[in-house]
Amino acid sequence: MEDLSQERERRAGAVTVSQYVAPAGAVPPNRFDRRTPLQQVWFWEPDQWEQFTCEWVRMLARAEGYLGAEIIGGSNDRGADVVAFFTERRLNGEWHCFQCKLYQDELEPAHALPEMLKPFVAAVETTRTLPTRYTFVAPRIHPRLKDLVLTPDELKSRFLKHLQGRSQTVTKLPAQLLADVVELAEATDFSMFWTANLDEMLEVYSKSPLFAARFNYPPSGEPAKLPVPPEPAADEARFLAQLVDVYRERYGQRIVTVDDAFAHAKSGDHLRRQREAFYAAEELRLYARDSVPGDAYAELQDDVLVNLVEVADDDHESGWHRLRAVVTQAGNLQVAGSAIASYFQQAQRKGMCHQFANDDKLTWCDGSEQ
Known part of the structure; x- marks a missing residue:
C-alpha cells in the first residue's frame, strides 16, 4: 500500500483546478473604483470573504495536492469555514481547515483561542479527524x-491555560467532554496552526484571472505574440476563402485559390496583412481567455458585431468596398467598457472582422454587387 506522501504526490499531479467563477455580488460594480484590495475588503460581507478564501485555496490545490476544497461555513461549521482534503475520505482523512475572520481590527489571540477549541471538540464528538493544518485567514493578523503561532509550544501552553479558564466557550462544555478535549490537545502538535492575511493571499491570487474581476483591476501582462504560420492553417480556411472571392471579383477570374491570391501582384501583400491581423486578434482572444475571468473577448465581439452587421448589410459597390467599410467602422468604434479595451488596437480590430468572416457572421461578397 502506498504511504500518504506517495498518495499526495500522485494526487497533486492529477488535480484539476476548476475555473471558479466569482459570484456577481463579489465583483465591484464600478469599473472606475480604484481602491486597494484591502480598502475594498472592509466593505465585504463575511460570505464574500469566505468565497475569496475558497478561491485562494483552490488556486493552491495543485501545489498542495488537494483533491478538493469546499465552503462549509455556517452556524454549525465547527470552526471550519473552508476545508481542503487530500483523499476521498475527506474530513475523515487528512485535511486542512481555513477559519475565515473578517474584522475591522486585526485578528488577535483573544479571537483565535475560542476558535481553536472547535476542531478539538469536533474530533471528540464526531468522526472528524483533527486537521493537519488549521489556518486563520483574516485581512490583517x-x-x-x-508570534504565538510561530512558536507552537507557547501556543499550546496558552491554549491549555485557556481550557482551564472561565470563558463561556469553555464553561459550557460538559466536564467529560472538556477532559477529553484537554487530553487530545496535550497529545497534539500545535504546529498545525497557521495564519494567512490578505497580503499573503494576494501573492497567489494576483496571478489568477479572477484578480482583475474581484478587485476591479486591469488584467496583468501583455498578449503573447502569436507567429503567423507560413502556410495557412485549417482554421483560417473560411475567412481566406472569403478574401479569395473579394480578390477574384476585384482582380479577375484567374484568382481561384489562396495560392493564386498570394501570387498576384496586388492581392498578395493585402492577403499577408489580413492574416497578420487575424493572428493579432487571436493573440488577444487567447490573452483574454487566460487573463480575464468569464469570456471578455466574446462579449467584446458581441458589442462589435452589432455595429458591423449594419455596415455590412448596406449596399456596396463590391465585396472589396464592403470589406473596407466594415474594417473602417471597426477601427472607429468606442469600446472603453471592455476589460481588454486597451489592447484592442487597429490590428486586432481588423483581425476581429476576419474572425467574423471565418465564422460566416460577416460575408464580403453576397452576389448582389453590380
Whole structure:
C-alpha cells in the first residue's frame, strides 16, 4: 500500500483546478473604483470573504495536492469555514481547515483561542479527524497572534491555560467532554496552526484571472505574440476563402485559390496583412481567455458585431468596398467598457472582422454587387 506522501504526490499531479467563477455580488460594480484590495475588503460581507478564501485555496490545490476544497461555513461549521482534503475520505482523512475572520481590527489571540477549541471538540464528538493544518485567514493578523503561532509550544501552553479558564466557550462544555478535549490537545502538535492575511493571499491570487474581476483591476501582462504560420492553417480556411472571392471579383477570374491570391501582384501583400491581423486578434482572444475571468473577448465581439452587421448589410459597390467599410467602422468604434479595451488596437480590430468572416457572421461578397 502506498504511504500518504506517495498518495499526495500522485494526487497533486492529477488535480484539476476548476475555473471558479466569482459570484456577481463579489465583483465591484464600478469599473472606475480604484481602491486597494484591502480598502475594498472592509466593505465585504463575511460570505464574500469566505468565497475569496475558497478561491485562494483552490488556486493552491495543485501545489498542495488537494483533491478538493469546499465552503462549509455556517452556524454549525465547527470552526471550519473552508476545508481542503487530500483523499476521498475527506474530513475523515487528512485535511486542512481555513477559519475565515473578517474584522475591522486585526485578528488577535483573544479571537483565535475560542476558535481553536472547535476542531478539538469536533474530533471528540464526531468522526472528524483533527486537521493537519488549521489556518486563520483574516485581512490583517495582529503581530501577537503571528508570534504565538510561530512558536507552537507557547501556543499550546496558552491554549491549555485557556481550557482551564472561565470563558463561556469553555464553561459550557460538559466536564467529560472538556477532559477529553484537554487530553487530545496535550497529545497534539500545535504546529498545525497557521495564519494567512490578505497580503499573503494576494501573492497567489494576483496571478489568477479572477484578480482583475474581484478587485476591479486591469488584467496583468501583455498578449503573447502569436507567429503567423507560413502556410495557412485549417482554421483560417473560411475567412481566406472569403478574401479569395473579394480578390477574384476585384482582380479577375484567374484568382481561384489562396495560392493564386498570394501570387498576384496586388492581392498578395493585402492577403499577408489580413492574416497578420487575424493572428493579432487571436493573440488577444487567447490573452483574454487566460487573463480575464468569464469570456471578455466574446462579449467584446458581441458589442462589435452589432455595429458591423449594419455596415455590412448596406449596399456596396463590391465585396472589396464592403470589406473596407466594415474594417473602417471597426477601427472607429468606442469600446472603453471592455476589460481588454486597451489592447484592442487597429490590428486586432481588423483581425476581429476576419474572425467574423471565418465564422460566416460577416460575408464580403453576397452576389448582389453590380
